[in-house]
Amino acid sequence: GTGEAEGGGNSDSDEPVELTVGAVPVPHAEILEEAKPQLEEEGINLTIETFQDYILPNEALADGSIDANFFQHIPYLEDQKEQAGYDFVSLGGIHIEPIGIYSKNIDDVDNIEEGTDVIMSRSVASHGRVLALLQENGLIKLDSEVNPVTAEVDDVVENPKNLNFDASIEAGFLVENYERESDALVAINTNYAIEGDLNPTEDALILEGSESPYANVIATRSENEDSEALQTLVEVLRSDEIQSFMEEEYDGAIVPVSE
Amino acid sequence: MITINNLSKTFKTKDHTVQAVDDVSIDIEKGDIYGVIGYSGAGKSTFVRLINRLEDPTDGEIILNGQDMTDLSKAQLRLERQKIGMIFQHFNLLWSRTVYENIAFPLEIAGIPKANREEKVLELIELVGLKGRENSYPSQLSGGQKQRVGIARSLANDPKVLLCDEATSALDPETTDDILDLLVSINEKLDLTIILITHEMHVIQKICHRVAVMEQGHVVEQGDVLDVFMNPQSKTTKRFVQQLNPQEGSVEELKDFITSDERSKVVKLHFVGHNAKRALISDVSKQFDINVNILQGSISPTQEGAYGTLYVEFQGEPETIEDVMNYVKTTGVGVEVIDHVD
């Protein structure tokens, strides 16, 4: 609970500090898992709570049942803080999962035909990100008054190729859609792409660059901002060992960050 | 014991009202077996259900042991009902309970502690002849055995009155006799008042002391069974009395004997009660120069003496036949010339 987190970081103490962090299974929970031994050395006993959606980890953080969470990027965090009035802070980014747009039949952005389907996850949190990526590649134009992070399909103002957006597919089904809906563009989060035996760097038609603002962060309640245990957690996650684990394990599909 | 005054019950449904029981007044004495007979829809069931207030009367009063059943509170009514046993045509046993548990049910309802129930239940099981079947479920019993359980159950709370609604109508003739014998013996042993609904005349004949005949909610006739049998007034009653002697109804076969010959007359003889002259035919044959052919009919014993009808043919001189007729009248046997059959 909260109490332990606040008193955490006192490595002189014999009692290990309990830390509970919420995460989605891949890759966040796996990265945390990898960090466990190092944290133990630092006197921190890490418990990982896995979540399947993007609303509840923040709810759980708000009601105090976890000390921090590790699943979201800054734009989403900001948006959620605004919408739900959370008093959260980011303790720093750990990695970027570049989102990619894949297609079985389309091999070049220039060959995208009129009326092509664009399939993306039903997670509202990622819609803006996909749309921003499409905008960067000149396929659509978003309403300039809208923050690209929270943009919705409705905010597309220019759509020269008449792309057809389907933004309601279960994220877990995206790879299956890539396989079967061969004429469509499918925006797949990197974690699902990896699990679906896709290699983002090779298979993606469009891949987010490392300049992406979507670094995944450790988030916690403002009151915990100075928690030593959480600071230690961030440090460990940015350590060389963990960073090289990410690079190797995820085949370049995950880009570690350290700022 | 039970006095019913001007009892009425009207059912109102969407499209019409039914006067199921209409201004019925009856007196039933302690220890009576009181029969109520009538055709389907006559209001018999409604009548008996009014007595224990399964239906609320529209009008009238039911005085049971000096207690007016119509002005009881809910709680009082429940207590009162515990003193009225009821037996149903379809037994209405709980299939989820054994014979023992079914009979113990009214005792549970009356709040009698478990320990005190056992003796009573076993005694009743013995009484209705089901010893050894305590742990059977109703589905393992024959119709007659089920009705015995029903009877035992209705007696569990030592009721003063037993209501039977077509208690034997679902049983075959054999079993019916069996159950009726049981009812008579209980009536005698426990001095229980029994009100018995039926549409079968022979049930009335066999065990009832008094009878009321219902038709369209009215009691059209009531009194001692023999009185009603002897002088059926209403058409309904006549038809029921006929039921008892089916041959009496089918008088068509008499046609062949009804001729215009003055020397032959078809006569109906009606024997009623203890002093019915059983030797009548023999007497007449001796005293008069006349032949008596028995055509059809029957004589049977009832609770109150012999009862029956014989159709006979008198053969002889017209004057002799006339004399015979007059003689028969003096013996108390009913006599009637049948000169046509319709």
Add this chain to the structure above:
Amino acid sequence: MITINNLSKTFKTKDHTVQAVDDVSIDIEKGDIYGVIGYSGAGKSTFVRLINRLEDPTDGEIILNGQDMTDLSKAQLRLERQKIGMIFQHFNLLWSRTVYENIAFPLEIAGIPKANREEKVLELIELVGLKGRENSYPSQLSGGQKQRVGIARSLANDPKVLLCDEATSALDPETTDDILDLLVSINEKLDLTIILITHEMHVIQKICHRVAVMEQGHVVEQGDVLDVFMNPQSKTTKRFVQQLNPQEGSVEELKDFITSDERSKVVKLHFVGHNAKRALISDVSKQFDINVNILQGSISPTQEGAYGTLYVEFQGEPETIEDVMNYVKTTGVGVEVIDHVD
């Protein structure tokens, strides 16, 4: 018309086998109303269900119009069944169909085009007296009316044989008479062979020409109804014959008359058939110095003549009584001294 040879049916269940029908041989002639009577479980239903192969016989043959029912293919059997009507105790009407549609059902099954059905159905509705109720559903009919629909339905395909399994057992006595009359009239009008199962003796008495008595799968007695009535051999048959005259059974009341007095004897007189001497009592009274008291009993007409039993008391000198007994025997009336009642 129907010849049944050594018919047997064994049911095998987990824990025991039941020989429901056991080596039954019966000949039924065209136009007969053939009754089969027996207690519950005697195998009556199984017997009749074997005839139209609702059950497959274990052994024996059923020859119907020269056709052995036991070696038909499935398709042939279906065709053959269309020529056998069947009436059920519980009517077995389709509640989802109107009277008209229920009666048309066998015609649909036989593949008769819709247009051709109408005439037949309306004719049958007329025959069973249900005109005007064509569009009623079974739930809107009384028991008797339902059975009329059942009868009409069974006649739709102009069957040569009608099987009735307890066709009247679910009906009240009134309605039963009604339905039996209808069966007789159909039998006469259409010269239909009827096999009629029942456990009620008066049904047999009223309409059957011939009867078989079943007991535990066997036919213990068969023949003309009157023959069987007159000389019941088996205990079962005797008990059934008693059913017809319930008073005959309850001979307890005779006890009071059975004394050790040599000058009084209780005698059972048995009248059977067309030549039953109806004037017997009158005759005896005239010819002998003896008094005849009628105690109980009944005489009734059957399809084949009068039939009945009277219990009488002879009062007179012992020798005279002896003479009377000998005289009665010469008249063809059965006579038997009752010296004890059990």
Add this chain to the structure above:
Amino acid sequence: MLTNIFPNVDMEKMWVATYETLYMTFISVLGTFILGILLGLLLYLTNKGNLWENKSLNSIVAIIVNVSRAIPFIILILLLFPFTDFLLGTIRGPNAALPALIVGSAPFYARLVEIGLREVDKGVIEAAKAMGAKTRTIIFKVLLPESMPALISGITVTAIALISYTAMAGVIGAGGLGDLAYMEGFQRRNNDVVLACTIFIVVIVFIFQFIGDWISKRIDHR
């Protein structure tokens, strides 16, 4: 005024979603009705003492029915992807939801059908047999008509369950009111949208229940 209480509700989207829900429900109810009756008849007929008594066939059908009743819907969708793709050439949209909806609810309905068929008076079936009826005639002219009120009230129950099921079909882009409530209401924290969708669903439920009750009353002449 309504826009005050429901500031985020877009009526056009609501109608589209309502149409999608009704479309999916109607078609899948139809499919469930047919498939369920087939399976239910099989269960009934192959049971002991019935027309096609066949212990092993009965067990196989019973296993299929039990298993598909227990498989979670999302797994069912997944397992049916190849079939759906083959049948419709797509795995997205309302149509693609239908196979899973039907396969998910037909076994449940089949059980209700079986129960209904068991209530048919054995005597009536026997009467039809005694008249020389073919099995087909018995099925179509006796078993189904005589159990129709039970079949109708069963499909009503199933249809109402299907309405809630269609929400789950949102995961493959089938849309509908349940999905709208999740996407626009829950995920965007617009409680008014959740409420509006719930109201719409409830109204649809009542209409279904009303129609079901009415039909089953009309055809019940018992």
Add this chain to the structure above:
Amino acid sequence: MLTNIFPNVDMEKMWVATYETLYMTFISVLGTFILGILLGLLLYLTNKGNLWENKSLNSIVAIIVNVSRAIPFIILILLLFPFTDFLLGTIRGPNAALPALIVGSAPFYARLVEIGLREVDKGVIEAAKAMGAKTRTIIFKVLLPESMPALISGITVTAIALISYTAMAGVIGAGGLGDLAYMEGFQRRNNDVVLACTIFIVVIVFIFQFIGDWISKRIDHR
């Protein structure tokens, strides 16, 4: 050998998930049984011609039952958050799934209870009344015991549906076999895990069905 066919199956995780599924199913079956019988009794007793005849109360209960039957599960979870939080102090894990599971299935079971109660012979109820029984006695000694086989086979059907329902509770971290199949099997394309979970689920289904059939046979003395 088994590890050859199921290379990705972690038996420890399987047992944990099985435990979670069983835990959620047991508790929610229990809750559904009690709440469903309560609602079913209310539906029955307030119906026309019955002990507590009350048209408006009957309509209210019927509406509650119909509405909660139709609300999609995910929306139901959401709507119950405040209640769950108040009751359990958390909105995550197997326990937090229980309110939604129970509220989602009790109305369905209530309908089955009502149907079962309607089958109780009116004559038997009347007999109890004629003996002077209180309403409570009639409920506990007549209505419930006499309808018990129907109540048991109803809860069996409901329990099997609940097993598939628990998979959806995965969204709030409740775990269970359905969730394991989705998370570890489907999402990671480990078909062996999907298969293994499905087999476990099917086995559980059969055990439930067997127990249900056995009990209902044991107590049915009709």
